[in-house]
Amino acid sequence: xxxxxxxxxxxxxxxxxxxxxxxxxxxxxxxxxxxxxxxxxxxxxxxxxxxxxxxxxxxxxxxxxxxxxxxxxxxxxxxxxxxxxxxxxxxxxxxxxxxxxxxxxxxxxxxxxxxx
Numbered sequence: 240x241x242x243x244x245x246x247x248x249x250x251x252x253x254x255x256x257x258x259x260x261x262x263x264x265x266x267x268x269x270x271x272x273x274x275x276x277x278x279x280x281x282x283x284x285x286x287x288x289x290x291x292x293x294x295x296x297x298x299x300x301x302x303x304x305x306x307x308x309x310x311x312x313x314x315x316x317x318x319x320x321x322x323x324x325x326x327x328x329x330x331x332x333x334x335x336x337x338x339x340x341x342x343x344x345x346x347x348x349x350x351x352x353x354x355x
Contacts, residue, residue: 266324269324
């Protein structure tokens, strides 16, 4: 392998690792911002899933640092690690309807009932 190809491969490998780490951090920030909703809804099972998710993320980051993973696999890993936390949150947390959505919901309900 020539020096230019090796340097380009190393640069792509590093960029893919950074992208994967940022996707994981974005998911963690999203979950952190919604902890209040989780606590008010009393769904403590979410924390069990989060602990498992953190363990999987830690293992994945360890393997990313320790081993070279094929570049095509990074796209799948990025999608997986950014989709799973959001999917867990959507499926497990019942968020209250508030603000504009509550107004729209009430207007639609009144319209169906023939009140307005």
